[in-house]
Structures are given as structure tokens and as C-alpha cells.
Amino acid sequence: MIYDRLLPILESAANSKEAVDVHELNSALTMDFVSAYLYGLQNASNLLQDVLFRKHLLHNYQCRKPFEFYYQEVPGLVTLSQAIGLPIIPQWCRDATQVMDEWNMDLCDKAEKSLASDNPRIEPTVYKQMKLSMAKQMTLGKDDPKGNAQKLKQQKIDIACETYDQLTAGHETSAVGLTYLYWELSKHPEIQDELRKELRTLSVKIGRTPVMEFVKQLPGAKEIDALPLLHAVIMETLRLHAPIPGIQPRVTPAPSSTLAGYANIPPNIRVSAQAYSLHRNPEVFPEPEAWQPRRWLKEYNTPEMEEMRRWFWAFGSGGRMCVGSNFAIQEMKLVTAAIYSNFKSTIVDDDGIEAIDAYTVKPTSDRLILEFERETEWTKSGQYTGITELELTSDGIAQVQNTGRVLVGPGKLIDPSRVAHVYVSPRQRAQATFDLLFSGSSSLSSTSDRVSTTDRLAEWAYGEYEGMVTSQIRALRKEHGLDSERPWDIWRDGCEGGESAQEVTDRLDDLIKEIRTFQANHMHGEPGPADIVLVAHGHLLRAFVKRWLGYPMEFPLSLMLEPGGIGVLSYQHHNVNEPALFAGMAFPSAS
Structure with missing residues (x-):
């Protein structure tokens, strides 16, 4: 859903500078998500990619919206008006309802045929569980085929009604929530930037690149759920823009009840509360009309936070709380993480973004037009990139792929059969480089015991200089009263708040010692693979060359290293104590 449907759409829009109606896109996305959960991914809708059917289905769905009041509040009047030939529900609305009913029944039929499957792409998770639960409550007569057939028919209708309720409620509310979330983030680029930094801490980068075509991994649900700013952004959006701000009616029980300070309320009295009012209590939410995600970043167990959670009513509460609340939150977090890991959004047209006055809201204009722009890689502009995941x-991908095609393989410079071990930096761009470089080798993958990730190859920690270019760093150091006699040089001066040259030296020397201890036993053609491959970064690998040759970091050895470039280090005279740089080499024979 994320890699094959959503991200390609936004990537295409970003490349072509084409604006996107994100409200329509969200309606398609959430319908696909919820229907996949209910009926199985293979059986579900694909409104993201099938644009014509998307417009047809969403049009019919929206046709019914103005008349929901009558079905919910005065169903008897609806029936009576039809009986006397003066229906209050117009024919075109009833036609739209039939379209939706038939479509939902078709999804149920597909799910029914998939009940035996446990394939995650096919298994109709919710439909299957619902049918099992209903089957336990249904008793079939031993000699009553007609009665049994009627019971099974009614069961099918009951399941279809229940899944339809979940499908429509789940898709519409999440779509509205996501639309207002993108709108708020687009108005607050500084929070977009903060969120993007937080998303870069995920162990698995959500991104669609040629590298990810091999992987298509997503972070675990718990890891996404634990991101504090992402959670705060979701909560604050649902507070200020609750998709269902309307009244939630209840009937008081017998013999009497007490509510909100009112005692002895008689039975069968209709009472209600609404999220719109609860979420705007200034004593609980100061400046309630302002979108302030940071209000949710306070310590979890403080009285202030407990009170905010108590008044938060986007999903209701108690026995009739929304059954899909956890699914909706996780869906919104995953989608937001996927989009803002890869793109920046700006507003093109938000006229009519004000919510309609209804039980379930949406923008008055039924649209929000945004433009998406891919994040610019810092390496293109010479920015120092240490811990930031990019x-x-x-161009870098193409270079690595070309290197792998020409220099990696049997009989080539890097022959997997001759490789004893590959050390890879933990940064995702290094992991991606490894995947591309060895994509044609089945024996060397990230799961191989000959491949390990090590912090010793992480790029230089630039500290306060992260994201800066050299001129900015030198200007900053002058502000700090440094370098009055000579300009900053990373090899000598290190980085404020980051690593010194000595700290980088220490971790590289530890790795070099490990490599030489192993290779000391392979100096004279002993059997077995002996080559070591390092996959890391520009500054770090140049530092490695200096330490391999025994030079201090500040030694003026000018080296260049391009993305996908390969350098070769070895030993003179087959002696592990005479490390050397191959200034020129012949390619190995294929024998």
C-alpha cells in the first residue's frame, strides 16, 4: 500500500511539480487501508490507482451524506414517506445507496472465497473473525435445510451490514483527520522539519528509491508508535479538527442518573456530549483554537496530561468508544511517517478548508490542494552529513550500480567467494550502498554471517556542524572565538559537540587491529577467503586510509572518494606490518 501505491503517486507529483488534491487522495487511501483489513488486501479496493472507479465510488458515497440525519433520527418517517409515495429520500440518493451496497456485498463475496487462506495478502482478517463469532451463536437445524438456508442468508446480510459500517466510518474519519494534519503541517514548516528529524531516527527508513525496490520494509508498529512528536501531531490534529465533532446521544438509565453535576435525571432522557466542545475547554487546553502539538509532549503521568487525555474525545469513551481507534491512530501515524520521511508539503489552495457543520465533518470545498517536494540530499550541496539519515x-545510486556491475562478481576485483567479511556503517545510505553493490550475490546479503554492521565505520560525528557547509562552520567557530590564527580543519580541530580527531582515530585503530589479526594468517596464499570489504562514508574512509598507513589525522594526505568508488589497501612484501595503498593495480584473472 505504501510502496506500491501511495509513494509513487506523490513521487510522480513531486517530479512533475503537479499539485495534489490530498483530501480525495486520503479518501482513496483510507478506503484501501480499511477494506484490506476487513476483507484481505487482495480482495480490497484499490482506489489509489484506479482513479475512475475512485471518483465513481466516492461520488456515490457523498450523495448519501445530506440524508443521514433522516435514517438515523427518524427512520420511521423515511419508511412512511416511501409508503405513501412522497419519499423524503430522493431516488438518486437511493440509487447511490444501492451502488454502495452492491459494491460492499461484492467485497464480502470475495472475502468468503478467501476464508481458508492464511496468506497475509489474502486472508480476510476481520471478516473471518466476524464469521467465526457469529457461527458460534447460530444453531442450524438437523433436518431443516430451508430454515438453515434462511439463517445463513441472514448471517451474510448481518456481516455485510457490520463490515459496511466499519468500512465507511473508518475510511471517512481517517481521511478527514489526515487532510487537516497535512494542512497544519504545511502551515508550520518548522514542525515539519522537527518531525522529519524524528522520523530519521527510525531503524528502517521509509522511502521509495531503487534501493528500496529490493527491500520495501516498514518500521515496526511499536517503533512508530513510540515517536513523541509524531504522536503529538496526531493528537493535536484530532483535538482541534475532530472528524466527528457532533453530538453523541445517549439515553439515561432507570431509575435515575447523575451527569456533569446534574442529579436525579429521570430515565429515558436523551443526553449528549460532543468532542467539539470538550476539546475547546480553555482550562484544559489553553489557547484551544491554536494548533499546538507541543502541549502533548509533557511528562505522561502528570496531572495536566491525565486531564487532557480525559477530555480528549475524538473516539468517544466507554463501552461505545470507537472500536477502530487503535487501527486509525496506527494508520495515520504510518501514512504521516511515510510521507514526511520523503517529502515537504506546501499549500497551493486551501480555500474552503473550513469544516462543514455536521456530525462528521470535511472541508467545505471537499478538497485541499498541496504541492509535495522531495527533500534535497545534503551531499549535493556539500553539507556535512553524519548522523542524519539521507x-x-x-546519481549516487547509478554510480554504485555501475560499480557493482563492473567490479563485483566471480573473477572480478571484488569476488564474493574471496571475501571473508564485509563491515558496513550503520547509516542507512551505507546499508543501501551495500545492498546495491552486492545485489547480484546470493552469498553476501545483510543476513549473511560474513556481513556485520559496526559503529566503528559510522561517519564522523559532526556535532554542532551537522548539516552545515565548510564556510558556515568556519563562520560559527569565529563567533565562538576559535581559529583566530588559522582556518578550521576537521582533521586537526574535530567538531564542537561531535568527535575529535583522536576519537575517530581510536575507533578506526580498533577495527584495523581486528582486520590485521585476521589477515596475518593469510599473507602467503593460505586457503580460504581473506579479502575484507568496508562500506562507509567520505570523511570516515579517508580517515581510515590515513590510519591504515600509520599517518596521524592531521597529516596532509589529499584523497578523493566518489559515491560508489572503490579503493584498495593491502600490504607490501606479504607482510602484515607493512600496510600499503595500491596506487596502481592489475585486475585479477578469472581463474
Whole structure:
């Protein structure tokens, strides 16, 4: 859903600078998500990619909206008006309802045929559980085929009604929530930037690049759920823009009840509360009309936070709380993480973004037009990139792929059969480089025991200089009263708040010692693979060359290293104590 449907749409829009109606896109996305959960991914809708059917289905769905009041509040009047030939529900609305009913029944039929499957792409998770639960409550007569057939028919209708309720409620509310979330983030680029930094801490980068075509992994649900700013952004959006701000009616029980300070309320009295009012209590939510995600970043167990959670009513509460609340929150978090890991959004047209006055809201204009722009890779502009997780550029990907094609393989410079071990930096761009470089080798993958990730190859920690270019760093150091006699040089001066040259030296020397201890036993053609491959970064690998040759970091050895480039270090005279740099080499024979 994320890699094959959503991200390609936004990527295409970003590349072409084409604006996107995100409200329509969200309606398609959430319908696909919820229907996949109910009926199985293979059986579900694909409104993201099938644009014509999307417009047809959403049009019919919206046709019914103005008349929901009558079905919910005065169903008897609806029936009576039809009986006397003066229906209050117009024919075109009834036609739209039939379209939706038939479509939902078709999804149920597909799910029914998939009940035996446990394939995650096919298994109709909710439909199957619902049918099992209903089957336990249904008793079939031993010699009553007609009665049994009627019971099974009614069961099918009951399941279809229940799944339809979940499908429509689940898709519409999440779509509205996501629309207002994008709108708020687009108005607050500084929070977009903060969120993007937080998303870069995920162990698995959500991104669609040629690298990810091999992987298509997503972070675990718990890891996404634990991101504090992402959670705060979701909660604050649902507070200020609750998709269902309307009244939630209840009937008081017998013999009497007490509510909100009112005692002895008689039975059968209709009472209600609404999220719109609860979420705007200034004593609980100061400046309630302002979108302030940071209000949710306070300590979890403080009285202030407990009170905010008590008044938060986007999903209701108690026995009739929304059954899909956890699914909706996780869906919104995953989608937001996927989009803002890869794109920046700006507003093109938000006229009519004000919510309609209804039980379930949406923008008055039924649209929100945004433009998406891919994040620019820092390496293109010479920015120092240490801990920040960035994708390889398209040029970098092409260079690595070409290197792998020409220099990696049997009989080539890097022959997997001769490789004893591959050490890879933990940064995602290094992991991606490894995947591309060895994509044609089945024996060397990230799961191989000959491949390990090590912090010793992480790029230089730039500290306060992260994201800066050299001129900015030198200007900053002058502000700090440094470098009055000579300009900053990372090899000598290190980085404020980051690593010194000595700290980088220490971790590289530890790795070099490990490599030489192993290779000392392979100096004279002993059997077995002996080559070591390092996959890391520009500054770090140049530092490694200096330490391999025994030079201090500040030694003026000018080296260049391009993305996908390969350098070779070895030993003179087959002696582990005479490390050397191959200044020129012949390619190995294929024998």
C-alpha cells in the first residue's frame, strides 16, 4: 500500500511539480487501508490507482451524506414517506445507496472465497473473525435445510451490514483527520522539519528509491508508535479538527442518573456530549483554537496530561468508544511517517478548508490542494552529513550500480567467494550502498554471517556542524572565538559537540587491529577467503586510509572518494606490518 501505491503517486507529483488534491487522495487511501483489513488486501479496493472507479465510488458515497440525519433520527418517517409515495429520500440518493451496497456485498463475496487462506495478502482478517463469532451463536437445524438456508442468508446480510459500517466510518474519519494534519503541517514548516528529524531516527527508513525496490520494509508498529512528536501531531490534529465533532446521544438509565453535576435525571432522557466542545475547554487546553502539538509532549503521568487525555474525545469513551481507534491512530501515524520521511508539503489552495457543520465533518470545498517536494540530499550541496539519515542521490545510486556491475562478481576485483567479511556503517545510505553493490550475490546479503554492521565505520560525528557547509562552520567557530590564527580543519580541530580527531582515530585503530589479526594468517596464499570489504562514508574512509598507513589525522594526505568508488589497501612484501595503498593495480584473472 505504501510502496506500491501511495509513494509513487506523490513521487510522480513531486517530479512533475503537479499539485495534489490530498483530501480525495486520503479518501482513496483510507478506503484501501480499511477494506484490506476487513476483507484481505487482495480482495480490497484499490482506489489509489484506479482513479475512475475512485471518483465513481466516492461520488456515490457523498450523495448519501445530506440524508443521514433522516435514517438515523427518524427512520420511521423515511419508511412512511416511501409508503405513501412522497419519499423524503430522493431516488438518486437511493440509487447511490444501492451502488454502495452492491459494491460492499461484492467485497464480502470475495472475502468468503478467501476464508481458508492464511496468506497475509489474502486472508480476510476481520471478516473471518466476524464469521467465526457469529457461527458460534447460530444453531442450524438437523433436518431443516430451508430454515438453515434462511439463517445463513441472514448471517451474510448481518456481516455485510457490520463490515459496511466499519468500512465507511473508518475510511471517512481517517481521511478527514489526515487532510487537516497535512494542512497544519504545511502551515508550520518548522514542525515539519522537527518531525522529519524524528522520523530519521527510525531503524528502517521509509522511502521509495531503487534501493528500496529490493527491500520495501516498514518500521515496526511499536517503533512508530513510540515517536513523541509524531504522536503529538496526531493528537493535536484530532483535538482541534475532530472528524466527528457532533453530538453523541445517549439515553439515561432507570431509575435515575447523575451527569456533569446534574442529579436525579429521570430515565429515558436523551443526553449528549460532543468532542467539539470538550476539546475547546480553555482550562484544559489553553489557547484551544491554536494548533499546538507541543502541549502533548509533557511528562505522561502528570496531572495536566491525565486531564487532557480525559477530555480528549475524538473516539468517544466507554463501552461505545470507537472500536477502530487503535487501527486509525496506527494508520495515520504510518501514512504521516511515510510521507514526511520523503517529502515537504506546501499549500497551493486551501480555500474552503473550513469544516462543514455536521456530525462528521470535511472541508467545505471537499478538497485541499498541496504541492509535495522531495527533500534535497545534503551531499549535493556539500553539507556535512553524519548522523542524519539521507537517501542516496539518483546519481549516487547509478554510480554504485555501475560499480557493482563492473567490479563485483566471480573473477572480478571484488569476488564474493574471496571475501571473508564485509563491515558496513550503520547509516542507512551505507546499508543501501551495500545492498546495491552486492545485489547480484546470493552469498553476501545483510543476513549473511560474513556481513556485520559496526559503529566503528559510522561517519564522523559532526556535532554542532551537522548539516552545515565548510564556510558556515568556519563562520560559527569565529563567533565562538576559535581559529583566530588559522582556518578550521576537521582533521586537526574535530567538531564542537561531535568527535575529535583522536576519537575517530581510536575507533578506526580498533577495527584495523581486528582486520590485521585476521589477515596475518593469510599473507602467503593460505586457503580460504581473506579479502575484507568496508562500506562507509567520505570523511570516515579517508580517515581510515590515513590510519591504515600509520599517518596521524592531521597529516596532509589529499584523497578523493566518489559515491560508489572503490579503493584498495593491502600490504607490501606479504607482510602484515607493512600496510600499503595500491596506487596502481592489475585486475585479477578469472581463474
